[in-house]
Amino acid sequence: IAGITQAPTSQILAAGRRMTLRCTQDMRHNAMYWYRQDLGLGLRLIHYSNTAGTTGKGEVPDGYSVSRANTDDFPLTLASAVPSQTSVYFCASSDTDRVTEQFFGPGTRLTVL
Amino acid sequence: EDKVVQSPLSLVVHEGDTVTLNCSYEVTNFRSLLWYKQEKKAPTFLFMLTSSGIEKKSGRLSSILDKKELFSILNITATQTGDSAIYLCAVTAGANSKLTFGKGITLSVRP
Numbered sequence: 454i455a456g457i458t459q460a461p462t463s464q465i466l467a468a469g470r471r472m473t474l475r476c477t478q479d480m481r482h483n484a485m486y487w488y489r490q491d492l493g494l495g496l497r498l499i500h501y502s503n504t505a506g507t508t509g510k511g512e513v514p515d516g517y518s519v520s521r522a523n524t525d526d527f528p529l530t531l532a533s534a535v536p537s538q539t540s541v542y543f544c545a546s547s548d549t550d551r552v553t554e555q556f557f558g559p560g561t562r563l564t565v566l
Numbered sequence: 567e568d569k570v571v572q573s574p575l576s577l578v579v580h581e582g583d584t585v586t587l588n589c590s591y592e593v594t595n596f597r598s599l600l601w602y603k604q605e606k607k608a609p610t611f612l613f614m615l616t617s618s619g620i621e622k623k624s625g626r627l628s629s630i631l632d633k634k635e636l637f638s639i640l641n642i643t644a645t646q647t648g649d650s651a652i653y654l655c656a657v658t659a660g661a662n663s664k665l666t667f668g669k670g671i672t673l674s675v676r677p
Contacts, residue, residue: 495654
């Protein structure tokens, strides 16, 4: 049982390039989330999806897009990366039919130069 | 706007000490408060609290919620170096399951 997997583990990217961070869960959770974590700012929600086919904006959505074509996958795309998007990105999922915790993936460390 | 404030921001203690980590919140239609521990990688779940006054306990860790005063504490007794981590507090509110996180508390336990 993998839980949540993210790829890549880390990436160095030139500014202006397009990048997609992948997230897959095998727990059949209906809701999925993308957070970024920056020193001194904690975890901030970028985008979320309550169910396949729907997405919503979080606290810091600008510069990012997501899609949720099926239950298991929730990719995060940076259309044109900028240095301020250097961060650690965490994907999470939860079963919103019950009041339960969110489960987190191992994270992707992204550096934009 | 939902708000979660944790204090202190960082803490250094010695093994065997007891620590109390604080989390206060301001949200509309509070649903639950969660504590996570984060070491090198992903946050791992510790507790979820939904009712006032009911202590949740796991080994040396315990937590309680006060919905009237809008805060929670996380206690760690007989601390060990393995307790060194960032402790995150988060709340959910309303009908959705989005988490609003505090900035986290960095705990360092010295031998």
